[in-house]
Amino acid sequence: xxxxxxxxxxxxxxxxxxxxxxxxxxxxxxxxxxxxxxxxxxxxxxxxxxxxxxxxxxxxxxxxxxxxxxxxxxxxxxxxxxxxxxxxxxxxxxxxxxxxxxxxxxxxxxxxxxxxxxxxxxxxxxxxxxxxxxxxxxxxxxxxxxxxxxxxxxxxxxxxxxxxxxxxxxxxxxxxxxxxxxxxxxxxxxxxxxxxxxxxxxxxxxxxxxxxxxxxxxxxxxxxxxxxxxxxxxxxxxxxxxxxxxxxxxxxxxxxxxxxxxxxxxxxxxxxxxx
Amino acid sequence: xxxxxxxxxxxxxxxxxxxxxxxxxxxxxxxxxxxxxxxxxxxxxxxxxxxxxxxxxxxxxxxxxxxxxxxxxxxxxxxxxxxxxxxxxxxxxxxxxxxxxxxxxxxxxxxxxxxxxxxxxxxxxxxxxxxxxxxxxxxxxxxxxxxxxxxxxxxxxxxxxxxxxxxxxxxxxxxxxxxxxxxxxxxxxxxxxxxxxxxxxxxxxxxxxxxxxxxxxxxxxxxxxxxxxxxxxxxxxxxxxxxxxxxxxxxxxxxxxxxxxxxxxxxxxxxxxxxxxxxxxxxxxxxxxxxxxxxxxxxxxxxxxxxxxxxxxxxxxxxxxxxxxxxxxxxxxxxxxxxxxxxxxxxxxxxxxxxxxxxxxxxxxxxxxxxxxxxxxxxxxxxxxxxxxxxxxxxxxxxxxxxxxxx
Numbered sequence: 001x002x003x004x005x006x007x008x009x010x011x012x013x014x015x016x017x018x019x020x021x022x023x024x025x026x027x028x029x030x031x032x033x034x035x036x037x038x039x040x041x042x043x044x045x046x047x048x049x050x051x052x053x054x055x056x057x058x059x060x061x062x063x064x065x066x067x068x069x070x071x072x073x074x075x076x077x078x079x080x081x082x083x084x085x086x087x088x089x090x091x092x093x094x095x096x097x098x099x100x101x102x103x104x105x106x107x108x109x110x111x112x113x114x115x116x117x118x119x120x121x122x123x124x125x126x127x128x129x130x131x132x133x134x135x136x137x138x139x140x141x142x143x144x145x146x147x148x149x150x151x152x153x154x155x156x157x158x159x160x161x162x163x164x165x166x167x168x169x170x171x172x173x174x175x176x177x178x179x180x181x182x183x184x185x186x187x188x189x190x191x192x193x194x195x196x197x198x199x200x201x202x203x204x205x206x207x208x209x210x211x212x213x214x215x216x217x218x219x220x221x222x223x224x225x226x227x228x229x230x231x232x233x234x235x236x237x238x239x240x241x242x243x244x245x246x247x248x249x250x251x252x253x254x255x256x257x258x259x260x261x262x263x264x265x266x267x268x269x270x271x272x273x274x275x
Numbered sequence: 276x277x278x279x280x281x282x283x284x285x286x287x288x289x290x291x292x293x294x295x296x297x298x299x300x301x302x303x304x305x306x307x308x309x310x311x312x313x314x315x316x317x318x319x320x321x322x323x324x325x326x327x328x329x330x331x332x333x334x335x336x337x338x339x340x341x342x343x344x345x346x347x348x349x350x351x352x353x354x355x356x357x358x359x360x361x362x363x364x365x366x367x368x369x370x371x372x373x374x375x376x377x378x379x380x381x382x383x384x385x386x387x388x389x390x391x392x393x394x395x396x397x398x399x400x401x402x403x404x405x406x407x408x409x410x411x412x413x414x415x416x417x418x419x420x421x422x423x424x425x426x427x428x429x430x431x432x433x434x435x436x437x438x439x440x441x442x443x444x445x446x447x448x449x450x451x452x453x454x455x456x457x458x459x460x461x462x463x464x465x466x467x468x469x470x471x472x473x474x475x476x477x478x479x480x481x482x483x484x485x486x487x488x489x490x491x492x493x494x495x496x497x498x499x500x501x502x503x504x505x506x507x508x509x510x511x512x513x514x515x516x517x518x519x520x521x522x523x524x525x526x527x528x529x530x531x532x533x534x535x536x537x538x539x540x541x542x543x544x545x546x547x548x549x550x551x552x553x554x555x556x557x558x559x560x561x562x563x564x565x566x567x568x569x570x571x572x573x574x575x576x577x578x579x580x581x582x583x584x585x586x587x588x589x590x591x592x593x594x595x596x597x598x599x600x601x602x603x604x605x606x607x608x609x610x611x612x613x614x615x616x617x618x619x620x621x622x623x624x625x626x627x628x629x630x631x632x633x634x635x636x637x638x639x640x641x642x643x644x645x646x647x648x649x650x651x652x653x654x655x656x657x658x659x660x661x662x663x664x665x666x667x668x669x670x671x672x673x674x675x676x677x678x679x680x681x682x
Contacts, residue, residue, distance in 0.1 A: 060589040061462065061575070063469055064312040070456055082587040107310055108574040112588025134310045134574065157313040161476060166316070184314055185474035 008100040008128045009153050009176040012051050013211040013232055022268040023177075023233030025213055026240050026261065027054040027104065029072040030089055031081030037250055038089065044258050045240075046099050049265025054131065054235065057086045057105035064133040066188030068238035071245065083113050087125040094126035102129030102155060102176070107139070115143055119150045129153040129176045137169055144173070155179050160200055164207075171208030177233065178204065180214045188238045190217035193226050201230040224267050234268060301490025303611035309489040310574045315469070318476040323491040325396050330498065335395065342387050346420065347377045349384075349502065353510035353668070358638040363658040366520070366665035371507050371535060373672045374643065380673030381503060381531045382413035386482055388499035390417035393480035400475065401425040403482040404468040406433055406461030407598030407646075408440025409673060410484030415449035417482075425449040428468040432459040433598060440677060458592045461602050465576050485528025486606035489577030493606050500534025507668060508538050515666055518546050521657065524670035525649040526550040526620065527564065527599045529606035531672035536618060543617045550609065551653045553595030554622035562594035566605040567613050567620040580607040596625040597645035599673075627652040632675060644673035 005011055016023055026045045030038050045053055058073035058081055065073070090101060103122060110118045110132065122130065130152050135143070140154065147154045153176030158167055161184065171178060180201060183194050197214070204212055214227060215235030224234055240257055247253030301307050301323075309319055329335040343349040351372045360368045373381040386403075393401060401418045403425070405411030411427040418425035427444055431453050434441055444451050457463035465488070472481045486493045486500075511519055522539060524532035532550045539546045555563035563569070566581050575582040575590060583591040583603035593603040612618040623631075628645060631652035636642045643651060650669050658667060 061457065061466055063466055063576070064473070066470070067456075074457075077589065084587075106574075108582070108584070108588045108590070110588075112571070112573055112584060133312050134577070136309065136311065136313050136316050138316075139308050139310055159312075159314040159316075161314050161317040163317060170313075181312075181314060183474075184476060186470045 007151065007153050007176060009052060009102070012100055013177065016051065017232065022228050022231070023051040023211070023213060024049055024261070024265045024268050025052045025054055025215075025233050025235045026050050027056060027235060027237030028240065029056040029058055029069065029076050030086045031058060031076030031079045032072040032241065033075060033244060033250060034079055035081070035085070035089065039093070040254060041244070041257065042093060044254055045261055046097050048258055048261040049269065050099060050261065051233070052100045052102060052129070054102045054104050054237070055086065055090070057083055057103060057109055059106040059109055062106060064186055066186040066238060068189070068241050068245065069187050072241050083109060083118070087121050090125040090127060100128040101126065102131055102153070103127050104131040104133070107132050107135045115146050116149075119146050119152055123150040123152055127152060129155050131155045131179060133157065137166065137173060140173060157181055158204060160184055160194070160196055167204060167207050171204075171210055174210060177211040177213045178208060179235070180204065180212050180231065181216045182214050183217045185216070187216050189219040189242060191220065193223050197227065198230055221263065221267055224264060228268060234264070236264065301494065303608045304614065306579050306607035306610040307490055307493060308579050309577060310579065311489045311577045312473060314473050315476065315489070318472070319489055319491065326392060326491050326495050329392055329395055335391070339388055339391060342391070342420070343384065343502065347383050347387060348375060350506045351375050353507060353514065355514070356639050359635060360658070362634075362638055363655060365658040365663065366661035366667045367663065368654060368658060369511065369519070369666065369668045370641070370671040371503060371668060373503060373531065373670060374641070374647070374674035378412055378416055379676065380409045380413070380644065381500060381534065382410045382484060383416065384502055384534070385484065385496050385499040385530065386410070386413040386417040387420070389480070389482045389495070390414070390421050390423065393482070394421050394423065396480065398478060398480035399424065400479040401482055402428065402468055402471060402479055403484060404428045404461065404464035405484065406430070406464065406601060407677065408433065408437040408444070409599060409677070411449070411451070412440050412443045412447075414482050414484070415444040415447040418449060419447045426452055428452050428454050428464040428471070430459040430461060430464050431455045433461065433464070437598065437677065460592075461598070462576070462590065462604070469576070485530045486533050486608060487528045487576060487578060487580075487604055493578065493608055496530055497533045497537060497608060500530050501537045503531065503534040503670065504536060504538035507535055511666070511668065518542055519666040519668045520661070521547045521549060521665070521667040522670070523549045523551060523650045523654050523657070523667060525600060525646050525672060526552050526567065526605065526609060527597075527602050527646060528604070529609045531670050533606060533608055535668075535670040540617060548618040549653065550618055550620045551649045552620060552622040553593070553597060553600035553649060554624040555594045555596070556625060558622070563622070564593040564595040564600045564602060565622040566593070566603060567609060568622050570603070570605070572610070575604045578607045580610040581605050581613075596628060597649065599644070599646040600649065621653055623649050623652040631655055632678075641671070642675040642679070643671060644675045645678045647672045648675070
């Protein structure tokens with residue numbers, strides 16, 4: 001088991017909490033726009049205030065994702081990315097960065113690789129957390145023992161539609177942080193925050209001491225300002241990938257990601273007196 | 276000696292029955308489950324609760340059987356195909372005429388049941404996916420019948436090759452939503468319907484068209500299709516005074532086959548159950564839909580079952596001349612029945628199915644769907660090897676009008 005300091009993801013939140021700061025957790029797809037492009041994107045995020053980086057292993061049928069992540073997944077697969085290449089890429093990244101990495105992928109990718117083998121390889125590569133959108137509580141239970149063996153945080157989802165009993169169970173089973181889904185729907189850019197989210201987060205705070213990271217649909221400073229005091233971190237995926245998809249050149253895209261990332265992490269890192 | 280054999284048979288089948296009954300709550304052995312995003316879990320639990328409540332509700336059952344009789348046209352006949360039997364020169368062949376259901380396929384059995392349930396649950400909107408368009412048409416009809424708003428998700432490739440069904444859906448008031456992601460066929464229509472459902476879980480009911488997807492769909496859709504097998508069992512007893520030796524049905528997602536097989540599972544020691552998958556252009560060509568025969572275990576669209584996939588678990592595209600068999604997944608209950616050896620799964624090629632399509636049309640004046648033609652093609656190979664004392668039943672799941680002029 002972990003020592004008293006907890007996992008690398010736990011330590012990130014502990015340190016931020018001390019300063020009343022929030023985590024910035026960007027998501028990118030491994031192999032998008034190319035393998036080299038992915039490395040540059042990772043480095044840009046890492047140098048501009050990302051606290052944890054979510055790396056997607058592309059899957060052919062991403063059920064929980066909107067058009068942007070569907071597109072980046074498709075491009076990555078067309079670039080020949082597979083699970084082994086993702087692990088090797090993380091080994092490469094680990095030569096120069098210790099920023100915690102959480103893998104996001106769909107369960108068939110893991111199951112087909114062999115759940116035990118997948119987790120062992122992930123651990124060896126330097127992965128710290130795993131996020132699997134189509135593995136809810138009911139199904140996770142059968143695979144829990146694999147996680148305990150390798151000490152990778154299994155990050156579970158809490159949704160606006162989850163019952164109170166489910167939220168308690170999710171909090172009890174999950175580690176690292178709770179991935180709070182800010183809307184009923186799939187990933188993608190939205191301009192506002194669903195007002196139900198504030199009560200949802202307040203409610204969760206009463207249920208768990210795990211950090212709460214809010215994701216899905218978050219793309220601008222206004223949303224983040226509105227919501228940051230109710231959670232411990234913000235996850236942004238589609239917005240960042242869109243900056244690359246829509247840029248005239250990759251160089252231009254990287255510049256925009258750099259500006260966006262530093263402006264977002266500025267808001268999250270401002271010290272504010274509680275209350 | 277004979278007595279012992281009988282005893283053994285009895286012991287075997289009761290063992291199987293007991294084992295079979297032991298599953299429930301959405302698992303068939305290890306297959307099935309609810310591999311879905313957290314946001315959908317509560318909607319699936321709500322559906323499960325309501326389905327099991329209304330399944331036992333006397334009024335619901337009465338209403339359903341009223342519509343099955345007066346709207347769908349049940350019971351459908353079990354017809355002795357005399358000329359076909361003689362031509363093949365072996366076993367006696369019976370056809371369960373699901374092609375005579377309203378709209379020409381078994382799909383309507385399920386959609387009437389589900390839309391009726393949606394109305395009971397107070398849902399305002401109906402959504403569905405469709406491949407060939409048969410399920411979309413059957414959902415559009417049920418939605419019109421019960422005055423509900425209906426959206427059907429359909430891949431842009433299928434919209435092009437099944438334009439008459441698009442017209443039928445629109446005529447009955449459904450909105451057809453074009454899906455241009457992925458392979459632009461059935462699997463992507465399912466993905467898009469699920470994505471839409473996640474965003475409208477509160478007031479929207481998703482009518483899935485086959486025994487696939489997360490629990491409770493595989494169980495519920497099977498229950499709505501079991502009427503096929505129940506009628507068949509009674510009809511063959513009336514006509515032949517005994518159970519058949521073989522039952523043959525085509526398998527895409529697997530709803531018509533499980534519907535006819537299910538009441539015979541406990542007799543599977545002497546009633547041989549055969550599911551026929553799409554062999555497409557041949558297994559080696561990799562252009563086929565033989566998921567049970569040549570796929571691997573995996574998780575696809577909410578359930579643990581068999582799936583066509585590559586070395587890293589990426590889902591592969593299926594292929595078949597029959598759009599209804601052009602799907603890389605299959606119902607989890609079939610995965611279980613395969614693993615237990617209770618049902619045997621075979622495949623036939625596009626070319627063989629096309630031959631059978633013509634043979635039945637010429638012999639009996641019945642034009643079968645391309646999907647159904649797969650089951651018939653298998654029977655053409657099986658029947659001549661059997662004596663005249665043997666009985667084969669084929670589930671004639673749909674009529675072929677939709678396939679005319681479409682190759």
